[in-house]
Amino acid sequence: MEQAAVLELNGITKRFPGVTALQDVHLSLGAGEILGLVGENGAGKSTLMKILVGLQAPDEGEIRLKGEKVHLDGPGGAIRHGIGMVFQEGSMIPNLSVMENLFLRHEERFRRFGLLSAGAMAAEAHIELKAVGLGTLNPRTRTGELSAAEKQMVEIARLLWLSRLYGVHNPILILDEPTTVLQEQEARILFEILRRLREKASIIFISHRLEEVVMLSDRILVLRDGRRMAELGHDEAQVRGIEKLMVGHELAEEHFRETLQTEPQEEVVLAVQGLAMEGKFRNFSLQLRKGEIVSLVGLLGSGKEEVCRVLGGSEQPSAGTITVGRRGARFSSPKDAISVGIGCVPIDRRNDGLATSLDVAENINLLVLRQLVSGIFLNPRLERENAARWVRECLVKTPSLQTACANLSGGNQQKVVIAKWLAANVRVLVLDHPTRGIDVGAKDEIYRRIRELAAAGVCLLIMCDTLEEDIGLCNRMLVMKDGEVVRDIPCPRGGKPTPLDVIGYIV
Amino acid sequence: MKGGVLVRPITISFALFVVIIGGFTAANPSFLSAYNAVTILNAAIILLAVGLGQAFVILTGGIDLSVGSVMSLVSVVFMLTLEPLGGWAYPLVLVIGAAAGVLNGLIVSKLRIPSFIATLGTQGILLSLTYLLSAEPLGAPDSAGGLLNLVTGSVGPVQSVWIIGLAAFAVFYYVQRFTQVGRSIVYIGANERMSYLSGLKIDRGRIMAFALSGLGAAVAGIILAATLYSGYPALGGVYVLNSIATVVVGGTAMTGGAGGALNTLVGALIMGTINNGLTVIGVDVYAQQVFLGVLIIIAVAVTFDRQKIAVIK
Numbered sequence: 021m022e023q024a025a026v027l028e029l030n031g032i033t034k035r036f037p038g039v040t041a042l043q044d045v046h047l048s049l050g051a052g053e054i055l056g057l058v059g060e061n062g063a064g065k066s067t068l069m070k071i072l073v074g075l076q077a078p079d080e081g082e083i084r085l086k087g088e089k090v091h092l093d094g095p096g097g098a099i100r101h102g103i104g105m106v107f108q109e110g111s112m113i114p115n116l117s118v119m120e121n122l123f124l125r126h127e128e129r130f131r132r133f134g135l136l137s138a139g140a141m142a143a144e145a146h147i148e149l150k151a152v153g154l155g156t157l158n159p160r161t162r163t164g165e166l167s168a169a170e171k172q173m174v175e176i177a178r179l180l181w182l183s184r185l186y187g188v189h190n191p192i193l194i195l196d197e198p199t200t201v202l203q204e205q206e207a208r209i210l211f212e213i214l215r216r217l218r219e220k221a222s223i224i225f226i227s228h229r230l231e232e233v234v235m236l237s238d239r240i241l242v243l244r245d246g247r248r249m250a251e252l253g254h255d256e257a258q259v260r261g262i263e264k265l266m267v268g269h270e271l272a273e274e275h276f277r278e279t280l281q282t283e284p285q286e287e288v289v290l291a292v293q294g295l296a297m298e299g300k301f302r303n304f305s306l307q308l309r310k311g312e313i314v315s316l317v318g319l320l321g322s323g324k325e326e327v328c329r330v331l332g333g334s335e336q337p338s339a340g341t342i343t344v345g346r347r348g349a350r351f352s353s354p355k356d357a358i359s360v361g362i363g364c365v366p367i368d369r370r371n372d373g374l375a376t377s378l379d380v381a382e383n384i385n386l387l388v389l390r391q392l393v394s395g396i397f398l399n400p401r402l403e404r405e406n407a408a409r410w411v412r413e414c415l416v417k418t419p420s421l422q423t424a425c426a427n428l429s430g431g432n433q434q435k436v437v438i439a440k441w442l443a444a445n446v447r448v449l450v451l452d453h454p455t456r457g458i459d460v461g462a463k464d465e466i467y468r469r470i471r472e473l474a475a476a477g478v479c480l481l482i483m484c485d486t487l488e489e490d491i492g493l494c495n496r497m498l499v500m501k502d503g504e505v506v507r508d509i510p511c512p513r514g515g516k517p518t519p520l521d522v523i524g525y526i527v
Numbered sequence: 528m529k530g531g532v533l534v535r536p537i538t539i540s541f542a543l544f545v546v547i548i549g550g551f552t553a554a555n556p557s558f559l560s561a562y563n564a565v566t567i568l569n570a571a572i573i574l575l576a577v578g579l580g581q582a583f584v585i586l587t588g589g590i591d592l593s594v595g596s597v598m599s600l601v602s603v604v605f606m607l608t609l610e611p612l613g614g615w616a617y618p619l620v621l622v623i624g625a626a627a628g629v630l631n632g633l634i635v636s637k638l639r640i641p642s643f644i645a646t647l648g649t650q651g652i653l654l655s656l657t658y659l660l661s662a663e664p665l666g667a668p669d670s671a672g673g674l675l676n677l678v679t680g681s682v683g684p685v686q687s688v689w690i691i692g693l694a695a696f697a698v699f700y701y702v703q704r705f706t707q708v709g710r711s712i713v714y715i716g717a718n719e720r721m722s723y724l725s726g727l728k729i730d731r732g733r734i735m736a737f738a739l740s741g742l743g744a745a746v747a748g749i750i751l752a753a754t755l756y757s758g759y760p761a762l763g764g765v766y767v768l769n770s771i772a773t774v775v776v777g778g779t780a781m782t783g784g785a786g787g788a789l790n791t792l793v794g795a796l797i798m799g800t801i802n803n804g805l806t807v808i809g810v811d812v813y814a815q816q817v818f819l820g821v822l823i824i825i826a827v828a829v830t831f832d833r834q835k836i837a838v839i840k
Contacts, residue, residue, distance in 0.1 A: 334724060355726035372724055375717035377784050386714060386725055389707045397705040
């Protein structure tokens with residue numbers, strides 16, 4: 021691509037409270053180019069795309085279109101500059117016809133004698149649809165009846181038409197994981213059309229399926245932890261190499277406090293036998309020994325999230341038994357799970373883990389109020405002492421016990437959630453992405469806390485943000501795929517598998 | 528992020544209270560007379576009683592539109608039973624109020640109906656019941672004078688209503704601050720999903736909040752009936768919106784989870800002061816609602832937790 025870039029992002033930085041989502045990211049896109057964008061969850065792909073369609077403003081850096089600096093103020097503004105996003109299932113109104121969606125908000129162009137001419141609309145729609153391979157589709161079809169693939173095509177057609185309307189040559193289409201919802205055959209057709217569109221548009225293609233990205237893209241940009249890790253030309257790009265760049269080569273041993281890893285004790289604390297949930301997972305068995313850290317890995321839809329929810333009591337299994345200690349247990353709500361000593365640190369701490377409008381002490385004391393009474397009334401001194409103790413133990417950095425949790429950083433909020441469960445003396449703690457969205461320093465403190473808990477005999481079931489983190493933290497790992505455990509991989513201290521050893525079982 | 532919010536809503540409410548008193552006094556110095564202060568206090572105590580209960584429901588993020596009907600029902604039943612039951616009429620109507628609240632709580636939590644709709648329904652039901660018992664105002668029976676003294680009398684210079692108001696405040700404040708159920712109500716309002724995932728009994732907390740609301744309304748109904756020496760179906764009507772105003776003006780957030788008894792105390796004083804002051808300084812009765820309306824909007828603007836909800840409906 022020798023000609024000037026259509027789109028240039030220079031030094032884009034975006035910070036959220038407690039985490040830097042993007043750090044000095046550069047990106048350029050040539051006319052008629054397909055740029056592949058890859059990275060793990062949380063690497064910053066979505067944030068970057070949100071900035072491109074004007075949903076978020078960067079803290080630093082500039083966006084240039086054909087050399088000219090622009091300010092994008094929302095998707096409406098972005099499309100005026102010819103930048104449009106194609107959503108997985110389309111973002112159209114299902115009850116309107118295809119042509120009505122195509123020309124939404126621009127119907128005045130089809131006014132004939134003061135009335136809307138359906139004929140004129142259908143004629144123009146037919147031309148637009150033909151350009152994206154939908155020449156046989158009746159423009160009067162209700163959009164809700166289309167397949168996911170057809171919806172994506174209609175959306176592409178709309179973006180192309182709009183950019184022509186706004187006089188933009190060579191518009192930029194962003195496709196975020198388009199193939200996730202497509203059949204193989206449909207995906208092939210999509211690629212065919214994307215290749216053809218290169219004549220008049222540039223494309224940013226995001227996908228977790230690296231084979232597709234390698235096959236389709238002219239250039240591939242790899243993001244990791246909000247930074248641009250590498251940029252590969254079509255000829256040098258290989259799936260294995262990209263995987264390495266995405267996870268990072270060096271498995272920094274000390275990073276996960278591996279030297280503090282302890283061997284689990286003999287006693288089985290939690291035994292799960294043949295657990296199943298209709299349509300989600302089946303035949304799940306697990307023996308969690310005292311002080312053991314087991315990591316559950318698998319893709320979205322592998323069933324691991326549901327397993328954790330069943331163990332936490334917020335969803336009910338259709339079969340199987342759970343034994344805690346020597347007693348069989350049935351959980352009809354989280355309350356039952358908590359009463360036998362199972363706690364869950366949820367992935368969405370702001371909505372599921374904390375009451376952010378309440379203060380640190382109120383959040384930490386929630387589970388143990390019963391123990392903080394004198395007679396029948398709560399004792400403020402006991403409340404204060406308990407909260408202060410766990411703030412100390414979990415290294416929560418807070419101005420005071422009366423600080424509202426909304427005003428703490430993500431890492432400290434997470435420590436408050438963990439403190440809340442530890443105060444309740446849980447025997448089993450499920451950690452759902454415990455380090456999501458928190459900074460490196462707080463991460464390390466949470467790793468150390470996890471080690472200390474294991475050493476003290478607490479069982480931990482973890483699901484992490486990265487495979488590296490899973491491997492680094494756990495004693496052993498269960499790999500789930502399509503609702504079943506497919507591998508049980510030991511991860512002893514000093515004998516850890518690499519992410520590349522494991523990734524094959526996951527996908 | 529509202530990282531720098533250090534001024535709590537209750538501080539703002541209290542400042543508002545001081546400013547209002549200053550304003551009225553400047554407009555008419557006799558506003559601050561001892562006689563007028565007592566008038567304000569006695570009106571505020573009724574708002575306090577019904578507001579304290581309403582505050583618990585609002586703390587959960589709900590609303591209780593049935594408090595006015597509970598007050599009316601209580602006033603009528605109270606007048607009807609004073610003669611046959613004597614002093615037992617007091618506990619009877621308190622139980623009726625609490626039971627109406629439990630009914631609200633059951634409808635909201637077991638049938639999972641929004642509190643606005645549920646209590647809109649029960650307020651009509653209770654009001655009809657009241658009319659069926661007596662469509663006409665009922666006067667206090669002659670023999671009841673001594674019994675009503677419990678409310679209308681005084682202990683030395685201290686009026687009984689003040690003691691009742693103080694006691695009601697103390698009970699509600701203690702329940703909120705120092706009992707597990709009171710605390711659960713706050714947790715539920717602050718984040719219901721988190722509360723569920725943390726094993727709190729959501730339904731029980733919610734039913735308790737409504738029961739306390741019914742109880743507060745019953746206390747207010749008794750005070751009002753005793754003061755007026757009568758009970759009638761229209762007695763409580765104005766207190767539905769006034770109780771909500773009392774709660775929010777005190778700085779309790781309509782979104783739940785913040786505020787409570789102490790805020791409601793300040794709110795009741797403000798509402799009592801304004802109602803009285805507007806008359807004392809000679810504002811046209813028909814124009815008074817303008818001031819009240821503006822005040823409520825300002826109060827909610829200050830205390831509303833916009834972080835918690837993305838869409839304002």
